[in-house]
Amino acid sequence: MKKHQHFYPDTRNYRPFLAEKPWFFVALIVATFIVALLIAGSFKQPFLCSITNAAREVGGYSATPTQLLAILHYATTRVVPQQSHAEISISFNVLRSLGPCNFLVFGLGHDSLMWTSLNPHGNTLFLEEDPKWVHSVLQRSPNLRAHVVKYPTRLSQADKLLSTYKQEQDCMPPNVRLKGNRNCKLALSELPDEVYNKEWDIIMIDAPRGYFAEAPGRMGAIYTAAVMSRARSRPGVTHVFLHDVDRKVEKTYAMEFLCKKYLVKAVGRLWHFEIPAVANRSGDTPSSSFC
Ligand SMILES: C[S@@+](CC[C@H](N)C(=O)[O-])C[C@H]1O[C@@H](n2cnc3c(N)ncnc32)[C@H](O)[C@@H]1O
Numbered sequence: 001m002k003k004h005q006h007f008y009p010d011t012r013n014y015r016p017f018l019a020e021k022p023w024f025f026v027a028l029i030v031a032t033f034i035v036a037l038l039i040a041g042s043f044k045q046p047f048l049c050s051i052t053n054a055a056r057e058v059g060g061y062s063a064t065p066t067q068l069l070a071i072l073h074y075a076t077t078r079v080v081p082q083q084s085h086a087e088i089s090i091s092f093n094v095l096r097s098l099g100p101c102n103f104l105v106f107g108l109g110h111d112s113l114m115w116t117s118l119n120p121h122g123n124t125l126f127l128e129e130d131p132k133w134v135h136s137v138l139q140r141s142p143n144l145r146a147h148v149v150k151y152p153t154r155l156s157q158a159d160k161l162l163s164t165y166k167q168e169q170d171c172m173p174p175n176v177r178l179k180g181n182r183n184c185k186l187a188l189s190e191l192p193d194e195v196y197n198k199e200w201d202i203i204m205i206d207a208p209r210g211y212f213a214e215a216p217g218r219m220g221a222i223y224t225a226a227v228m229s230r231a232r233s234r235p236g237v238t239h240v241f242l243h244d245v246d247r248k249v250e251k252t253y254a255m256e257f258l259c260k261k262y263l264v265k266a267v268g269r270l271w272h273f274e275i276p277a278v279a280n281r282s283g284d285t286p287s288s289s290f291c
Contacts, residue, residue, distance in 0.1 A: 066143050070117040081111030087270040094239050095119055104200040106221045107207020108137050108146050116144055129208040129216060147192045151208050151216030158219050158249045161186060174287045176227050186223035199234050206243040219253055226257035226290055229275035237274040245271045259291035
């Protein structure tokens, strides 16, 4: 008769499975963690995006919706801003060092989305003469902030205005003002209240048009920027950028109101002025003149 064979486990060398294969335990924990992340992520955002949330804030600088729109816009358009890379870089550096700041721009153009994007979380406001152009730009970029403004001058009047403004007391320091000042033809006296009520850290003058006799010319914009800069009560200077300084009117008005001694950079057709408030000027500046 065949003897029954009994197989009993050999308990002499028995060790718990987990103690024998610790790597399996580690792998199990890692797998559980990944599955948990995947499930949590699928309720909110795709898995990889939720991981990169932390990375977005690197350096405390996260992209705003306007900046993302600007990347999409400039990556897909053939129409680029008129200022050159070297010219844009000057205001780019100032915006980076000051931002977020109050940035007033004369003129709405192909560069507007760029300027707003370079001042994230700041206040960037555009003043534009042409209502149709405002409508057209805002349709494409509704997150820009723009006001239509009327200019009371013509380019053809530039020489006369420059030679006669000193005879009008309301044009002259120290009591010069803008809002409602209809006696001074150079003062932009009917701008929206928001423009008068804010102190602007940077003013970019790249409009209105000044290349034909009937165009408004930039005389009022230059004069107004000078008056605003003088009146600053916050610390620091006002940065004024003026484009198209290859033209006579821009050049002569800049020398008269923005002052050669405050010109800190000239690149291409762009001049950069740093204008101190009257309260911070040294004693050598006569209180009755701009420079
Ligand atoms: C001298 S341009 C400056 C343009 C701006 N720097 C840019 O890169 O687009 C200023 C003015 O030209 C006019 N302008 C510019 N582009 C225009 C367009 N495509 N259609 C109508 N007007 C335009 C607007 O009145 C604007 O205020």
